Amino acid sequence: MVGAIDRRSLVRRHNVTRSTVDYRVPTQVGNGRFAFNMDITGLQTFVPFATLSDWGWHSYPVPAGTDIDAYRGRAWDFHGRSVVVEDVDPDQPVASDWLRDNPHRLNLGRIGLLLLRTDGSAAVGSDLDNCRQDLDLWTGTVTSHVELDGVPIDVRTTAHPDLDAVAVSIHSPLLATGRLSVLLDFPDGDDRYFARQVGDWASPRRHCTTVDSLGSRRARLRRDVDDTAYHVELAWAGDAVLTEPILAADPRTLRVIRAAYGEHDVTTAAGAAVRNQTLAFTVDGDLLGGHPAEPEVRRDLDLEYQLGAERHAVRIPYGGLVRLGDDVFRHRHLLGGGQSEQVDLVAAFGPDPIDELPTAAQTRDAAAEYWPQFWCSGGAIELAGSTDPRALELERRIVLSQYVMAVNEAGSLPPQETGLVNNSWNGRFHFEMYFWHAAHWALWGRWPILRRSLDIYQRLLPSAVDRARRQGFEGAKWPKCTGPDGRESPGEIHALLVWQQPHVFFFAELDYRAHPSQETLDRWAPVLSSTADFLASYLVERDGRFVLGPPVHIVSENTDPAQTINPAFELAYWRFGLRIAQTWRERLGQPRVPHWDDVLDRLAPLPVEHAEYAIYQGIEHMWERYTFEHPALSGLFGWLPGDGVNPTVMRATAKRIFAEWDRDRIWGWDFPMLAMCAARLGQPEQAVEFLTHNGERFQFTETGLPTGGPFPYLPSSGSLLYAVAMMAGGWDGSDGPTPGFPDESAGWVVRCEGLQQAL
Helix, strand or coil: CCCCCCHHHHHHCCCEEECCCCCCCCEEEECCCEEEEECCCCCCCCCCCCEEECCCEECCCCCCCCCHHHCCCEEEEECCEEEEECCCCCCCHHHHHHHHHCCEECCCCEEEEEEECCCCCECCHHHEEEEEEEEECCCCEEEEEEEECCEEEEEEEEECCCCCEEEEEEECHHHHHCCEEEEEECCECCCCCEECCCCECCCHHHCEEEEEECCCCEEEEEEEECCEEEEEEEEEECCCEECCCCCCCCCCCEEEEEEEECCEECHHHHHHCCECCEEEEECCHHHHCCCCCCCCCCCCEEEEEEECCEEEEEEECCCCEEEECCCCCCCCEEEECCCCCEEEEEEEEECCCCCCCCCHHHHHHHHHHHHHHHHHCCCEEECCCCCCCCHHHHHHHHHHHHHHHHHHCCCCCCCECCCCCCEEHHHCEEHHHHHHHHHHHHHCCCHHHHHHHHCHHHHCHHHHHHHHHHCCCCCCCCCCEECCCCCECCCHHHHHECCCCCHHHHHHHHHHHHCCCHHHHHHHHHHHHHHHHHHHHHCEEECCEEECCCCCECCCCCCCCCCCCCEHHHHHHHHHHHHHHHHHHHHCCCCCCHHHHHHHHHECCCCEECCEECCECCCCCHHHHCCCCCCHHHHHCCCCCCCCCCHHHHHHHHHHHHHHCCHHHCCCCHHHHHHHHHHHCCCHHHHHHHHCCCCCCCCECCCCCECCCCCCCCHHHHHHHHHHHHHHHCECCCCCCCCCCCCHHHCCCCEEECCCCEC
């Protein structure tokens, strides 16, 4: 087929429409480093979805009596040499916990609607009628319509592409009657390892919000959360007024008498949530300790409590907010009280004050210019001409995944697993997952976006060199789980996982393919040289071979690190990395490093058992005990180009993986990895089957947010985009157009443009 793809039509046929209050899945607007997550009202009215950013991080004070500098880690035996790695220090458990939990990503604040029933009580989600929400992917704008008592409420929500700001336009007769106000509220930090609703709303006296009026319809809120300070700039049009919160001088004693989550008694859990005479949480089975076998079952909460001398009984619906105590709204501000039926608000967040803000209309105009430019940049894949019934769903996944990644994962730091939706692993990013989050930008030709974070290797090189030196290795050792400071989060898997180390060679090679210049060579040379030195020094010479491990945690993280030696995937990736390191030196006109060549020549071969690749050398009962978690053996030839791989053994291994691996016990990015293996082996039908899998571990919600791990699990989206780009654009040694897809006789018509070939 000829002619350019009509990208506007391609994108807009997958616009999102919603009609119910969803307490788990938000709709999003954002710019890649800042995201605003909303419910059906276009704001954070009934669900305290988070507002997250690249720069918003918080640390709690070090516990009294704890010396963080006393933390040393834990010693492991590396072939007779004691090596202290960044594991939990058995002598410093409190310091280890603090280092694991801090810093964590900070919820910058909540913007919602305060809706009142006719009797003056607060409305809940079930009070709304005729709900409809539309996300226009082409302009990045969300329009929401709901009705309360038959009165319409219309909201338009847009994020600014350059500022970390959200613009909201609200129109409703309820504004003029005082039954609708804009609500702004702010939580404390949240050091939970996983937080579906980010923020501690029950500690209002731990942090501070101060307000400065900057004239008519303009205000600046300064937030101080321990040592973290940031600003929220507000500008609005209309006659609304920003009110100060009412502060309780002496909060009364709050006590939970009884709490029932459906038929489950959760009095103990609800009572334990009372802190500082305040109770604040979202009603769901996860947070309330509901029935462990039914974490997603929706039930109402019946709550009896005493505040001072007063006793109360209330019922809060699933997903509703429990906010009890005299001081609970200490940080809540309301914008309302005018006679107009419309208010336009712009709220900008940042570590520094912002003197001038755009209007809501200017923000929408900026987004309406930015998003078409994004969609028209780089590559595109269209499947509309296909007759295979799976094609439309795959195209939907592809389009929505691009939006999701542009909103959540286009900032200056590698993203966390759940993007800018909520917190996983304290909001930190995983270096081994950076490939799945970011490499798709390269194949789709969106290098300006990838460049924003890709220099993380140059930025963190000094700390990586220091880590290797402290552990007695050469070169630079990259962390696994870290924040912007590059410090490893203590933990056994964090300390012993290694498959993140060769990623630098893959990214550098993708960069050179797209930009074969001296500048590219010079930019990557120090990082590649230091990393290659580490790869070589991390191995141990035994019986004339260089071996990897023990101890080592492998991709699947499900084997004993003290027994694991010569894992197949890691060996192949080591070989790939050292090969690229020598190629890079040749491109620079430098001699090959003899020791690297010696390691390449004598590196242990990939382990084989019964004519199939084994997860690691000497593993027992592999096919009976280990066919769950990541099927990394499929990555040997598919994701990786096959260094050290025997094609016959690989085909036999893949055939068995495809047939026997437990697809209900793997992660989201595993399905695209399996698809790439199938594609490179010449099995396009099998590849498509993996990419359109619709089991619990690989689904894409109506907004495009994927499953596959903690929800949402964005490596599912990034890996899908990388895999389809490889299947459509080809790879080294592939033949013909769209070599990873079935042909037209099988019902597939694949049009693509602007894609970079995979390695």
